Amino acid sequence: MTPPRPSVLADTLTWSFRLLFALVALLAGAWLVRGIQRVPADSRAVVTRFGQVIRTAGPGLLLTWPSPVDTVVLLPSQGRQVQFSPEALESGSAFASGVQELPGAGFAPTENARENTWFFMTGDGALVHLRTMLFYQIDDPVAFVTAGDHIEPMLRRAIIAAAVHLCAARSLDGILVARPEVAGTPRFVTQREQFARELVGEVNRRLRDAASKEGGMGIRVARVDVVPSIPLGAKEAFDAVLTVGQQVERSLADARTTVEARRQIAEQSRERELDDARAVAEESVHKAQERSALVLSLGHSPPLDRGTVVDQLYRERVKAVFGLAGRVDAVPMNDHARTLISGASP
Numbered sequence: 001m002t003p004p005r006p007s008v009l010a011d012t013l014t015w016s017f018r019l020l021f022a023l024v025a026l027l028a029g030a031w032l033v034r035g036i037q038r039v040p041a042d043s044r045a046v047v048t049r050f051g052q053v054i055r056t057a058g059p060g061l062l063l064t065w066p067s068p069v070d071t072v073v074l075l076p077s078q079g080r081q082v083q084f085s086p087e088a089l090e091s092g093s094a095f096a097s098g099v100q101e102l103p104g105a106g107f108a109p110t111e112n113a114r115e116n117t118w119f120f121m122t123g124d125g126a127l128v129h130l131r132t133m134l135f136y137q138i139d140d141p142v143a144f145v146t147a148g149d150h151i152e153p154m155l156r157r158a159i160i161a162a163a164v165h166l167c168a169a170r171s172l173d174g175i176l177v178a179r180p181e182v183a184g185t186p187r188f189v190t191q192r193e194q195f196a197r198e199l200v201g202e203v204n205r206r207l208r209d210a211a212s213k214e215g216g217m218g219i220r221v222a223r224v225d226v227v228p229s230i231p232l233g234a235k236e237a238f239d240a241v242l243t244v245g246q247q248v249e250r251s252l253a254d255a256r257t258t259v260e261a262r263r264q265i266a267e268q269s270r271e272r273e274l275d276d277a278r279a280v281a282e283e284s285v286h287k288a289q290e291r292s293a294l295v296l297s298l299g300h301s302p303p304l305d306r307g308t309v310v311d312q313l314y315r316e317r318v319k320a321v322f323g324l325a326g327r328v329d330a331v332p333m334n335d336h337a338r339t340l341i342s343g344a345s346p
Helices: 007-031 086-090 092-096 143-167 188-212 234-300 306-324
Strands: 037-039 043-049 052-057 061-062 070-076 083-084 118-119 127-138 219-229
Touching: 037 043, 037 070, 037 219, 052 143, 070 127, 070 143, 086 127, 118 143, 127 143, 127 188, 143 188, 188 219
Parallel strands: none
Antiparallel strands: 037 061, 043 052, 043 070, 083 127, 118 127, 127 219
16 A cells, blocks of 8 residues: 655655754854954953853963853953043043144143142142053952943042142152253252152052052053143143244255255356356368368368369269269260159159
């Protein structure tokens, strides 16, 4: 007895389920492959699972559950330094959009206290403006990831507090060269050289104090670049004198360049005119010598007589005529018929 054949609908359902299973398996494989990542040689990785840190990894191949299960945060290695500008957090203020776009005008305090953040009072009652750039290293990646967005505001508060403390303990000449007559004083020179190093130590001390109370952020400041300047007023006068001096030097340099260029052009023109004159004179002399050579030779060469000169001139003229002729027909001497010489027009 022949078994019943499966229906077309059953075959369709079977192949549909097979294709659906293959598609699901392909999507699952693609999702799992996203969990394979490469950590560069100069970086470290912190793996979080649903927001909780579970492990850290160094350079190499990293296998994790794909997002949204695991999240990988890449951080610089411990030897690398991260650059941070505290003024970047104030990019929307009037100070950043106004004064910073005109560096030649200097820095002036305003009525808005928030815009006077980076002006500090020195120990001798003067006012100094500081522009700082921090470079920090990540010692604890777990604490760094946990701190998150609180790191940069904390660094800004620490650098401001440290600058207030150090500026109050120094005079203006101990931070920058304000008076040239005392610029070489050993005490002021030492203070200016140690200002950035002491600022690094003061910031790290405040970060440690904050870590003991609120929890660490896993960073350590390695270097601070400081650019001090005096406020608008004295700086405006100094800049005006410097600008005028630079303009004078630039004008003198341009004048020297113009004079030298014109001198070179005149020298080249003179040499070119002299060369052209010499060439024309030599050519005229050669032509005159060629034209007078035959006449002059009559008095110096006895064998030459009038007949010889006439024969030579005749040969030269006939040669020129033959050079213009396209065809030459020879006719016997006794034939009194006309001779036609066809050729190009002279």
